[in-house]
Amino acid sequence: MTCVKEVIKDADMIRLTNIHKTYQGAQPLHVLKGIDLEIKEGEFVAIMGASGSGKSTLLNVLGILDDYDEGEYTLAGTLIKNLSETRAADYRNRMIGFIFQSFNLIPFKNAVENVALPLFYQGVGRRKRNALALEYLEKVGLKDWAHHYPGELSGGQRQRVAIARALITHPKIILADEPTGALDSKTTVEVLDLLKDLHRQGMTIVVVTHELDVGMQADRIIHIIDGQVVLGTTEGQECEQQA
Amino acid sequence: MIDTLQEIYGELRRNRLRTLATGFAVTSGLFLLIVLLGAGNGLIHAFQQNLGDFAFDAIHVYGGMTTKPYAGNREGRRIQLDERDVRMSERNFAGRVGDVLPTLTQTPPSASYGSAHIASPSLIGVYPAYRRTMAVKMLKGRFINEIDLQQTRKSVVVGSNNCDHLFPGDASPIGKALNVSGVMYTVVGVFKANEMSNANEFYVPYTTLAAIYNRGEFIDQLTMTIQNIPSEAKMEQFTDDYYRTSAALHNYDPTDRRALWIWNQARDNIQMQTAMSLLHTAFWVLGLLTLLSGIVGVSNIMLISVKERTHEFGIRRAIGARPWSVVRMVMLESVVITALFGYAGMVLGILFCEWMDHSLGSQTLDIGVMQTTYFVDPTVDLLTCVRATVIIIIAGALAGFFPARKAVKVKPIEALRG
Numbered sequence: 001m002t003c004v005k006e007v008i009k010d011a012d013m014i015r016l017t018n019i020h021k022t023y024q025g026a027q028p029l030h031v032l033k034g035i036d037l038e039i040k041e042g043e044f045v046a047i048m049g050a051s052g053s054g055k056s057t058l059l060n061v062l063g064i065l066d067d068y069d070e071g072e073y074t075l076a077g078t079l080i081k082n083l084s085e086t087r088a089a090d091y092r093n094r095m096i097g098f099i100f101q102s103f104n105l106i107p108f109k110n111a112v113e114n115v116a117l118p119l120f121y122q123g124v125g126r127r128k129r130n131a132l133a134l135e136y137l138e139k140v141g142l143k144d145w146a147h148h149y150p151g152e153l154s155g156g157q158r159q160r161v162a163i164a165r166a167l168i169t170h171p172k173i174i175l176a177d178e179p180t181g182a183l184d185s186k187t188t189v190e191v192l193d194l195l196k197d198l199h200r201q202g203m204t205i206v207v208v209t210h211e212l213d214v215g216m217q218a219d220r221i222i223h224i225i226d227g228q229v230v231l232g233t234t235e236g237q238e239c240e241q242q243a
Numbered sequence: 244m245i246d247t248l249q250e251i252y253g254e255l256r257r258n259r260l261r262t263l264a265t266g267f268a269v270t271s272g273l274f275l276l277i278v279l280l281g282a283g284n285g286l287i288h289a290f291q292q293n294l295g296d297f298a299f300d301a302i303h304v305y306g307g308m309t310t311k312p313y314a315g316n317r318e319g320r321r322i323q324l325d326e327r328d329v330r331m332s333e334r335n336f337a338g339r340v341g342d343v344l345p346t347l348t349q350t351p352p353s354a355s356y357g358s359a360h361i362a363s364p365s366l367i368g369v370y371p372a373y374r375r376t377m378a379v380k381m382l383k384g385r386f387i388n389e390i391d392l393q394q395t396r397k398s399v400v401v402g403s404n405n406c407d408h409l410f411p412g413d414a415s416p417i418g419k420a421l422n423v424s425g426v427m428y429t430v431v432g433v434f435k436a437n438e439m440s441n442a443n444e445f446y447v448p449y450t451t452l453a454a455i456y457n458r459g460e461f462i463d464q465l466t467m468t469i470q471n472i473p474s475e476a477k478m479e480q481f482t483d484d485y486y487r488t489s490a491a492l493h494n495y496d497p498t499d500r501r502a503l504w505i506w507n508q509a510r511d512n513i514q515m516q517t518a519m520s521l522l523h524t525a526f527w528v529l530g531l532l533t534l535l536s537g538i539v540g541v542s543n544i545m546l547i548s549v550k551e552r553t554h555e556f557g558i559r560r561a562i563g564a565r566p567w568s569v570v571r572m573v574m575l576e577s578v579v580i581t582a583l584f585g586y587a588g589m590v591l592g593i594l595f596c597e598w599m600d601h602s603l604g605s606q607t608l609d610i611g612v613m614q615t616t617y618f619v620d621p622t623v624d625l626l627t628c629v630r631a632t633v634i635i636i637i638a639g640a641l642a643g644f645f646p647a648r649k650a651v652k653v654k655p656i657e658a659l660r661g
Contacts, residue, residue, distance in 0.1 A: 065561060065656040085651070086565045093563020104558045104659065108257040121563040126246055165562065 013076055013173060013204045014039040014062065020070035021057055031057045032068065033227035039173075039206065044199040046215035047208045049224035056177065058224060059208045063096055063175045064088045076172045093121055097166030101178035103158045105150040105165075111137060112146045115164045122169070129168075136164040140194060156187030163194055174198065176207040180214055192217050251576050258548070265544040265577075266584030269635055272537020273585050276530040276631055277592025277623050281599060283526030285621025287519055292619050300512075301376050304328070304465040304485075305504040313496040322493050322502050324462040332467060335488050339481055341468035342372045347452045348463045351424035354445065356409045356416075364405070365444045366423065368452030376468050379441070384417045384432030391431075391448040399428035400446040402436035421445075426455060478510045537635060542642035545577050549646035556650055557658030566651035573647035574640050581639030585632045596622045 014037065021032035031054045039045050049055040060066035061073060064080055073080045075095060083091065098104075105114045112133045119129035137146050140160040150158055159179060166174055176195070180188040196217060199205055207218060215221045223230040255262045306322040324345075332343045347368035354364040373379070374386040382403055391398045399421055401409065410416040421428045428447065436442040452458070472478050482505060490497035549556075556569050603618040650658070 060656045063561070065659070066654055085655075086567065088655075089560060089563050089565040092561060098561055100659075104561070106555055106558055108253065113253075117559070118562045120246060120250070121559075121565070121568065126249070169563070 012038045013041040015074045018071040019061060019068050019073060021068045031227050035229055037229060041204055042202050044205045044218045046218035046221045047224060048210060048215045048221055053224045054227040055208050055224045059175055059177050062206060063098060064092050093118055094169060095172040097171035097174045099162050099166050099174060099176035099179045101181040103162045105158055105161060107150050110147050110149050111142060111161045114161055115168055118165060118169045132168060136168050140164045155183050156190055159183060159191050173204040173206060178209055179207060247575060250572060251579055254576055261544060261548060262580060265541055265580050268537045268540025269581050269584040270588035272534045273588030273631055273635060274592045275533040277628055278595050279526050279530040280623045281596035281621045283523060284623060285618040287522060288619035300468050301508050302467050302469055303506040307501045307504050309495045309499055309502045311496040311499045314494055322495060324465060325460045327492060328465055331488060331492055332465060339470060339472060341470050342376050344370050344373050344376060344466045345462040346464045346466055347449060347458055349452055349456050354421055354423045356419060356421055359409045361405055366452060367444050367446050368449040369446050370449050376466055380435040382433045382435050383415060386432055387446055387448050392450045395450045395454050396448060397428045397451055398431040398448060400432040400434055401430055402442055402444060403433055404436045404442050406433045475513050534631060534635060538638040541581060541639050545642045546646045549573060549650050553650060553658050557655055560655040561659060569651050570644060570647040574643040577639040577643030578636055581636045585635045589628050589632045593628060
């Protein structure tokens with residue numbers, strides 16, 4: 001069964017060519033063994049694999065949080081290789097929106113301040129970035145919770161704050177690492193609906209998950225087994241619907 | 244910049260206890276430094292003031308008793324100074340001594356005025372230059388002058404304490420007749436008596452004393468001002484030279500240090516200056532160690548703080564904080580803490596010094612024979628305070644810099660896991 005989605009655009013948002021990554025140590029660990037991967041603009045892709053398969057490492061490479069040893073990674077036409085930490089920080093700030101399993105909100109900042117923080121690092125003035133942050137909180141339905149601290153929010157609300165924070169810089173891609181891993185089934189649905197909304201607005205989204213339910217929401221599932229992409233796994237929710 | 248400061252304010256407010264702990268280390272460090280230096284200065288100033296009346300460039304030479312046989316003479320021979328010693332000192336030590344003044348000392352049974360009397364007054368027969376050499380401070384009237392000497396007048400200069408005792412209630416004792424064991428002297432002046440040196444002395448003209456007590460050519464004591472002898476080593480050299488020359492004159496063993504007594508205030512002075520500067524240094528060392536302990540305190544807390552915040556830094560870096568902006572934030576935090584609390588420590592230290600000046604600085608200590616102030620102007624100059632504050636702020640910046648730089652050297656993903 002093949003599924004070719006007509007609406008996707010030609011441009012590759014992400015292109016990985018023969019990516020290798022080895023963790024050095026007493027026992028060197030070859031985690032990524034030649035990953036070749038293309039993700040088009042506007043795609044919603046799920047990366048799935050067992051724990052230890054290398055899927056998280058792959059996401060870290062995609063998110064410029066970690067480097068790789070061999071191969072080439074191009075993000076939105078920019079070669080991401082051997083960057084200084086300063087350049088990497090700038091690229092992360094402008095091109096990537098992160099959503100983490102554990103939310104990674106700063107506990108002593110309220111929702112607005114957390115959402116506005118990426119703009120602080122772009123040098124946007126306080127008033128302007130707080131106004132924008134409020135706008136994004138409204139989009140994720142948390143306007144009334146704007147001045148609450150993460151500790152006062154539920155898991156689902158925290159993740160929605162994190163999503164607002166990921167969106168505020170208009171990133172090229174959203175990278176989500178087990179975004180529903182810490183949520184119950186009801187809030188999982190809420191968060192996934194939010195991601196699907198973003199997808200419909202044309203955002204490129206990459207989700208790493210080991211939950212098939214979550215993976216099934218994506219256009220395409222990329223299976224990683226033992227550091228390699230397993231071919232012929234182009235599947236997903238919309239294909240199923242067509243079937 | 245305002246944004247960054249607001250970031251820092253949020254951070255400091257969140258960690259109130261840590262902020263206070265850091266701040267306390269800084270405040271106490273600076274406070275103690277300033278108080279220690281202030282107290283040290285107070286002691287040194289008091290010491291200098293108490294000794295201010297002494298003539299530090301004077302040495303006194305007395306004849307002694309030989310303890311070694313020499314050139315056919317047995318030990319136990321008295322050495323009596325005379326006019327030759329004056330000429331020898333002037334000729335052989337030109338350049339190293341200034342005035343060479345012979346003095347005579349006589350202790351008659353009493354001095355009295357009316358019903359008031361003093362037992363065993365020390366009559367000192369002096370030359371006019373003695374006042375300058377011994378830094379005698381005149382309160383009233385004049386010192387012994389040339390005419391007193393030429394005319395062998397019976398003039399006397401009385402110490403202020405004896406003056407109070409002998410002439411109670413009198414506005415001025417000048418012109419009064421003082422009966423010194425039957426000889427009537429006219430009081431010509433009053434000098435400020437120092438309990439540690441000249442309180443019981445009565446200065447009379449050298450020639451007068453020599454004539455009345457029939458002292459001939461002999462001299463009790465030589466008082467000399469010394470010049471161009473800057474160190475203890477030079478002073479030792481001078482002493483050795485003096486013994487050698489004097490021994491040749493009086494025919495005694497030049498190594499016999501009991502044949503001649505040299506009371507050397509100048510050497511005492513050099514030692515005292517050394518002791519002062521040692522005291523000064525000791526207070527500085529103590530103060531700087533206190534400051535250092537403050538700096539170590541700040542460094543420790545910054546180290547822990549950065550370690551605790553590894554995860555937060557990971558989040559910040561993941562969403563686009565450059566390494567330098569993280570380092571700068573930590574440094575600024577540290578600088579803000581040290582500057583605020585350092586300033587507080589400085590102000591408290593200065594206030595405490597002022598309080599010491601106010602309360603202890605004016606008190607005198609009665610140690611029986613004399614009264615002394617033991618604390619004078621216990622303050623530190625402002626420049627020193629400001630310098631110390633600046634040093635601790637710089638140290639604070641460095642204390643933030645090194646752990647923060649280490650923290651941003653790990654990959655952001657490791658920081659996020661941490």
